[in-house]
Amino acid sequence: MKADPIGVATGNHYIDGDHACAEGAIAAGCRFFAGYPITPSTEVAERIAERFPKVGGLFIQMEDELASMAAIIGAAWSGSKAMTVTSGPGFSLMMENLGLATMLETPCVLVNVQRGGPSTGLPTLTGQADMMQARWGSHGDYEIIALSPNSPQECFDLTVTAFNLAETWRVPVLFMMDECVGHMTEKVVIPEAGELNVIPRKFFRGKKDSYRPFSFNGSDKTAPMIKTGDGYFIHITGLTHDERGYPVINAEAQDKNVRHLVDKIRNNEEKIRLIEEEGVEDADVIVIAYGISSRVALKAVNDARNKGLKVGTLRLITVWPFPEKRIRELASTTRAFVVPEINMGQISLEVERASRGRAKTLPVPHAGGWVHDPNDILKAIEEGAA
Amino acid sequence: MSKTTTGFTNKLEIPTPREKLHHPMDRYLRTERFPHIWCATCGIGTILTAFISGLEKSGLEQEKVAVVSGIGCSGRAAGYLRLDSFHTTHGRAIPFATGLSLGNPELKVVVISGDGDLVAIGGNHLIHAARRNIDLTIICINNFNYAMTGGQAGPTTPIEANASTAPYGCYEFPFNLPFLAESSGAVYVARWTALHIRRLAKSITEALLKPGFSFIEVICPCSTLYARRNRLGTGLDLMKFYHDNALIKHGADTREIDIRYQDQIVVGKFVDKDKPTFLQKRDKFLREKLGEKFIPYKGPQPI
Amino acid sequence: MTYWRVPLDLDQVEIPHGNIQIIVNQCKGCGFCVEYCPKSVLAMSTDFNRKGYHYPNIVKRNLCVNCNLCEIICPEFAIFVTDDKPRHPDPEEVLKGGGNHEG
Incomplete structure (x- = not known):
């Protein structure tokens, strides 16, 4: 639409x-x-x-x-x-x-x-x-x-x-x-x-009695919604519930409900994924960054390339769900990931986990208040390439 | 109860099995979820009955009324009503209802929840929704304690009353809910007990038909916790206590109707005044300021 | 109410009458209906229902005036009253008085 x-x-x-x-x-x-x-x-x-x-x-x-x-x-x-x-x-x-x-x-x-x-x-x-x-x-x-x-x-x-x-x-x-x-x-x-492509809400149009506000059957299917006041008499609860929305307090219902919440995103990570890669195929070092840090990192990447290092970049646009599969693939072709971020190491932990030890992960932490000095990122790139 | 217990003499009086009986309120109930979770001699079910009677008399369309509850015993009310019903997080029933009501102004949104939910953890939301005069009807079921979690002291526990976190008796000053609601800006304020069932139903009808923020406190017997811990008998004994100690005083000054432990309970309709709702005020104000440029919110997008 | 003699117009007096229905297994035995029935139509059973509660029995069916109080005070939606034909009171009943609450 x-x-x-x-x-x-x-x-x-x-x-x-x-x-x-x-x-x-x-x-x-x-x-x-x-x-x-x-x-x-x-x-x-x-x-x-x-x-x-x-x-x-x-x-x-x-x-x-x-x-x-x-x-x-x-x-x-x-x-x-x-x-x-x-x-x-x-x-x-x-x-x-x-x-x-x-x-x-x-x-x-x-x-x-x-x-x-x-x-x-x-x-x-x-x-x-x-x-x-x-x-x-x-x-x-x-x-x-x-x-x-x-x-x-x-x-x-x-x-x-x-x-x-x-x-x-x-x-x-x-x-x-x-x-x-x-x-x-x-x-x-x-x-x-x-x-501009805008996705409208999926509203249910079928028989009133047949409406179920949730669908736990297929992980890539979510139930359509209704508008309150249209006579569907829905019940919605923050308690663990079944597909009717009614609370069910037991382990089986919890399994169905939570598995659905997790699977609908986790199993569709590739459909949801938005990342930007540049020069990663033959890179010795890949800089993984997001937000403002991805722009600061560009200076360090340019400097490193000027020094003759093979550096690629991967920018996370969807940070969650984390593109674990893609990082794992890259981990077998590259030597190191450099992860500059304005925290003491958060996404770098995910990168390290996803790379399964096949490539080194070098966090470039920053406690906040200002962006990185590109030289700090460059040092990490050099360390990774060595 | 023993005094009214009699033998069961006439075989013809054996009641019909429930499978064949349809309660006249069934169309407002999710009958498949009954019996409900509330204890024997708890009054919440009675208040629900009053709500349904009040709703029926209001003439509002069943599909245009939504119920939002928070957490706690009273918070389960939403789950038994065959209306669009929402069981939300602890204390947040009012802001959720605010979003629902403003999101679709055709709805009449009712919040049914407990004193702990609405006045302790949700107290800030209560006073601000009243201040803004959001079009909501609040039914605050006050059982003087946190019952779902095992009878802890709450914002309405009277001084002297025993609770599991006030094992020597409660020494904090409790809230006077009608005064709180009135001073925050509510346009309709009443207090009843679970025994004043017809008057409560009438108040609920009035509140539902009143545009703006209406607040009804309902004193409710909690047999398993409040009554038991304080050795007050069963819910039936508390109902008898209300019978003997409630004083109907319409228009009473809300400053003077504090509830003391096992003392007189002043009930009645205290406030009933007119004031534009949040949306009425907003639309009028913005139209004056912006003229032709103002486009009112039209509710949710069409299917 | 109790009269000292049978009213002369008794045959013209009509009392509303309801037919009480009890959903036995939905009752939790709180006794609200028994306590507050203005005509003392109900009494607690000595039997138990499926959930182990005593439930109300109709002991003076005739006296029900269809006031619906039991229906709206019941926290369990376990009792209700349907309309029945209004009836003429018995002379004896008028002389004795209707129920406990009025004696």
Whole structure:
């Protein structure tokens, strides 16, 4: 389906990543937003507050992040496309209802403009240290989709993608920006509405009695949804449930329910996967990066190539589900992976695990507050090539 | 109970087997899930009956009413009602319901949950939804303790009452819920007990038909925990206590209706006023500010 | 209510009457209906239902006035009343009084 032109601000813009993300959401058909102000994500909410009344959207500033996340799940079940946005401490609060969203298989988008942590940490400075929280933040077993843009243009494009993935897989999608990308101002081209592919919600149209809000049969099939108020009399619970949505508290039901939540993403990793590779086939060292770090790494990669080293790059756009298979393949053809990220080593652990010891993993940690010095990344590349 | 127990003399009086009987409220119930999980002599089922009577009298279309519950004994209410029903996280029933109600303004969204859920962990959401005057009806079932987890003290446990986390009696000041709701901006506030079943049903009808944030506190017997720990007998004994100690006082000043341990309970309708809802206010305000440029939210996208 | 003599218009008086239905196995024996029936139509059984609870029996079927209180006070949705033809009270019943709560 093509985007509704009313929400698409076609043209060339000079805006930052936060603003581009807001435009992406509106273009993708998001018409419900609940949020709570927090640096450095507030600009997304501010732009939505200004734009929504003119495009038929509903903006509400909630009392906290717990409420914001709960409200967008409610709105999603009313039939709307819904989003919230936050940063570090707010992301922690949203973990509670992120679990509800995964359990209820609710399509929605949660934007996290990452800052330095833990706790209040560095409100105005960058970080990428919520990547593991994105994967494991809520209790229990589940799989999630998380995207990481590295430019304002991608903040627009990938926000649309995030909504499409949410609808396709009936899963909350985490949009893991970082402060640098959020506050970086660049040219953003917003295409005509007719050029934007937007996936509408799959609504059930069959007999009222035959509706089941969940389908645990095939791992790549998710049940269509309904709109509350259409007379299907659904029951939805955060308890372990069967396909009718009724609570069933035993090990068999738990197995079916959780296996479905995990398998629908895990078994379809290749369909969901968005990565960007360059020069990896014959590389001795592959730099794996995401978000702002992928741009900083380019300088180090160029320097290394100038020194005659064979370096490739792999950029994670979908960080979760992790492209484990692809990393494993590359691990048998390359000597080392260099993983620069603005945390003390999170995705590097995944790279190390996926490479199964076939290639070395060299993390380039950074505690946050600023981006890497490219020379630190270069040193790691040289170490890997040696 | 012993005084009313009599022998079973007439064979003809043997009741019909349940398979052949259809309760008149069955169309509002997920009968396949019965019997429900609530203890013998718990009052939540009675409050559910009152809710269904109130809903029937309101004339609202069954499909346009949704119920949201949080966690706890009362939180299970959503699971037994044949309405679009949502059992959410602890304390978050109101913000979930806010999203649902604003997301589809055609709906009447009702929150049925307990005192611990709505007023302790969810207290902040309660006061803010009331402040904004979101179009919700809140039925707060107050049994004076956290029953699902085994009878711990909560935000409404009266001073002196025993609870598993107040083994020497509770010494914290409890909330006065109607006062809290009124001062936060609710347009309709009432309090009843599980015994005032017809008045409660009438209040529920009024609240459902009232645009904006309506709040009904219902005092409910908890036999297994609150009554047992405090040696107050069964739920039936608590119902008798309500019979003897509840004072109906419509329009009472909510500041003066605190509940003390095993003392008088003032019940009645305390607040009933008109105020634009969040959406009414928003749409009017934005239309004034933006004129032609304003496009109201039209609800969820068509199929 | 108790009268000192049979009212002269007794044959014109009609009392609403209900037919009480009990879903025995859904009852948890709380006794609310027995306690609050204004006509004391019900009494707890000495028998147990399938779940091991005593349940209400109808002991004065005639006296039911179809007030529905048992139906709406029952927390288990285990008792309800259907409309039955209104009936004329017996002279004896009027003289004795209707039920415990009015004696």
